[in-house]
Amino acid sequence: MAIGVQSPDINEHFNKLFTAILLEQQKFDKIKPADEDKKEILAQKLKEYEGLKGRGFFYPFMASGRGHGPFVEMIDGSVKFDLINAIGVNLLGHSHPLYIKANLEAATSDTMMCGNLLSYQEPYELSKLLLDAVKESRMKHFWFSCSGSFSNDTALKILWQKKAPNYRLIAFQKSFAGRSVAMQDVTYNQSYREGMPQTIQVDHVPHYNYRNPDRAIEETISALDKLIETNGNVYCGLTIELIQGEAGFIFGTKEYYKAICEWAKKHGIYIWIDEVQSFTRTHQMFAYQMFDLDQYVDIVTIGKVLQGAGTFYTEELNPKPGLIAGTFNGSIASLNAGKATVRYLKEGNFYGEKGRIKELETKFKAKFKSLSEGSCKGKIPYYGGVGTMLSFEVGDASVDLTNKFMKKLFENGIITFSAGKEPTRVRFLLPLPLLDEHIDEIFSILEKTVLEIVN
Ligand SMILES: Cc1ncc(COP(=O)(O)O)c(C=O)c1O
Numbered sequence: 001m002a003i004g005v006q007s008p009d010i011n012e013h014f015n016k017l018f019t020a021i022l023l024e025q026q027k028f029d030k031i032k033p034a035d036e037d038k039k040e041i042l043a044q045k046l047k048e049y050e051g052l053k054g055r056g057f058f059y060p061f062m063a064s065g066r067g068h069g070p071f072v073e074m075i076d077g078s079v080k081f082d083l084i085n086a087i088g089v090n091l092l093g094h095s096h097p098l099y100i101k102a103n104l105e106a107a108t109s110d111t112m113m114c115g116n117l118l119s120y121q122e123p124y125e126l127s128k129l130l131l132d133a134v135k136e137s138r139m140k141h142f143w144f145s146c147s148g149s150f151s152n153d154t155a156l157k158i159l160w161q162k163k164a165p166n167y168r169l170i171a172f173q174k175s176f177a178g179r180s181v182a183m184q185d186v187t188y189n190q191s192y193r194e195g196m197p198q199t200i201q202v203d204h205v206p207h208y209n210y211r212n213p214d215r216a217i218e219e220t221i222s223a224l225d226k227l228i229e230t231n232g233n234v235y236c237g238l239t240i241e242l243i244q245g246e247a248g249f250i251f252g253t254k255e256y257y258k259a260i261c262e263w264a265k266k267h268g269i270y271i272w273i274d275e276v277q278s279f280t281r282t283h284q285m286f287a288y289q290m291f292d293l294d295q296y297v298d299i300v301t302i303g304k305v306l307q308g309a310g311t312f313y314t315e316e317l318n319p320k321p322g323l324i325a326g327t328f329n330g331s332i333a334s335l336n337a338g339k340a341t342v343r344y345l346k347e348g349n350f351y352g353e354k355g356r357i358k359e360l361e362t363k364f365k366a367k368f369k370s371l372s373e374g375s376c377k378g379k380i381p382y383y384g385g386v387g388t389m390l391s392f393e394v395g396d397a398s399v400d401l402t403n404k405f406m407k408k409l410f411e412n413g414i415i416t417f418s419a420g421k422e423p424t425r426v427r428f429l430l431p432l433p434l435l436d437e438h439i440d441e442i443f444s445i446l447e448k449t450v451l452e453i454v455n
Contacts, residue, residue: 003121003336004108014104018097021104025095028068028079031413031441035077042076058417059410067094069433072415081414081442083428088245088277091305091341091388093431098340106333114329116144122335129342130302130312133285136294139312144329148276148303149178154311155239155272155299156182156200158319162270163236169200170227170238170269172207174420176246177239177274186239189246203227207244208252216252217259224263237270237299242287243278248393248425249385254291261296270317271296276303280341281429282387283358284351290386305341307334350432357387360430364390367443375447379454382423388430395454397423405453412445 034042042062050056066073072082072094082094092098106112114120127142145151160167169186171177177186184193185200205223209216227235240260243251264271271293278287279302288297298317303309308330329335350356368383383392395401402424406416409426419427434442 003105003332004110006108010108014108018100018104021100022095022097025066025068025100028066028071028073028094030079031071031081032077032079034074038076042074045075059407059415061410061415069093069096070431070438079413080410081438081445083430083442084415084417085429085431087417088281088304088429089307091280091432092344093433096433098344099337102337102340103333106331106336109332111332113327113331114335115327116325116329119329120332120335122332122339123329126335126339126342129339129346130310133342133346134300134312136289137297137300137312138295138314138316139297139300140315141318142310142312143324144308144310144335145326146309146328146330147178148274148301148309149180149183150326151276151301151303151309151311152178152183152186152239152274153180154324155301155313156186156237157323158299158311158313158317159236159270159272161319161323162317166234166236167201168231168234168236169202170224170235171202171204172240172244173204174207174244174247174250175204175239175241175274176244177241178276187246203231207247208250208256210250213253217256220256220260221263224260228267233267233269235267235269237272238264239272239274241274241277242291243282243386243389245277245389245427246419248391248420248423248427249389251287251386252291257291257293258296261293265296270298272299272301273297274301276301276309277429278389279303280305280345281357281389283353283355285342285345287386307337307341356432360432360434361385361387361390363436363439364428364430367439368392371443371447371450376450376454379450382425385428388428388432390428390430391419391425393423393425394450397425399424401454402426405449408453409445409449412449414442414445414449 045062046060062075064073064075070081070093071079073079114123123144130142143154145154171186174188177183182200184196185202188204206219209219243249261271273288275286282290284290298314300312372380379395381393385391394405402418406426416426416428419425
């Protein structure tokens with residue numbers, strides 16, 4: 001135990017508490033329907049909360065705080081497979097020993113939140129680990145924020161200051177960058193910014209055309225060339241979400257991304273990779289590493305699995321004092337969990353062709369193959385993705401049918417979320433602790449649900 005107060009007495013209680021919590025949480029190890037007497041409690045609380053929020057929820061879901069591995073319990077007593085993980089946050093699954101430990105250790109500290117002005121050991125140690133993980137690149141600094149959107153705002157401000165007055169940004173069609181005032185302009189989906197004024201200048205170019213891969217590089221590069229022809233070289237940066245989450249996990253090839261990066265470098269345009277969702281989830285800790293882009297990246301943003309967020313940047317891009325600041329680094333518990341997660345993933349056998357993440361992907365794809373060619377022939381027109389970021393289509397892949405399917409899947413015991421429009425895909429952000437028997441059960445529920453919903 002490394003932080004806050006320590007004594008033999010605290011250590012003894014800590015160990016007992018840690019074990020007791022883990023043993024209790026481990027009881028949630030299979031899916032189960034709601035308890036009759038608790039259904040009404042869930043309905044009431046959700047109705048009230050919807051009133052407070054001013055908006056309905058997609059799923060009738062409220063967690064009890066109990067769950068283990070891929071399983072999460074709701075307050076109606078039902079237990080489900082959580083294959084979306086708070087949209088990508090809980091890679092280690094529910095009540096992972098490292099999360100329990102991080103929370104208990106944080107309780108021995110004297111504060112909840114850690115700030116930029118008066119630092120603590122947690123952000124220092126986590127920064128060292130993170131920067132060590134990117135040491136093949138030119139990035140030398142890391143700045144914490146409390147959301148992916150804010151880490152992206154930081155990246156943009158750094159680029160603006162460096163390239164002032166060239167404030168225009170290049171982004172990709174179908175990408176998602178967050179909900180801040182700036183990021184809603186970087187995000188491609190116009191329906192997320194209804195009634196908003198245009199605040200920053202962003203030009204969106206086509207992303208990898210998986211329907212015509214032979215022409216993908218040419219299509220994107222000619223759109224990029226056209227931007228310079230039309231506007232002149234007024235660009236500060238090019239932002240790339242390598243694995244496009246909101247698009248249903250669309251991604252290019254090493255050659256494709258290299259060609260784009262070469263183009264950007266040729267024009268003196270900085271390369272900013274948004275890994276808020278992909279961080280730790282592909283065949284390497286960073287997706288840019290999987291695509292061999294180490295030499296090109298200037299700025300990388302991360303979030304979600306970190307249990308926090310932040311921005312990496314090169315020495316050259318280190319901004320002037322005053323530009324980036326803010327009260328919080330994050331909570332002591334989150335920074336502590338981030339540190340434990342990064343260390344665990346770095347030291348364990350998770351990455352590379354023989355790593356756990358590739359193994360999970362292979363198992364899921366094999367199952368999808370047999371389902372889509374077997375009992376669900378013609379009903380699963382697409383499955384794909386990379387690492388723990390997988391997606392599939394059902395039926396005509398329309399928004400309506402996909403939503404109906406996901407709600408039925410939820411009732412049957414699996415939580416997922418959608419991505420994209422025409423086609424709309426069902427998205428998995430898988431947790432790591434999935435056993436073969438879990439995968440078998442997941443696919444038998446998927447089969448049942450496809451047959452129930454898709455004609
Ligand atoms: C690629 C990407 N960038 C940025 C964000 C925004 O992160 P946050 O919701 O933590 O602000 C997200 C969130 O889903 C994302 O997927």
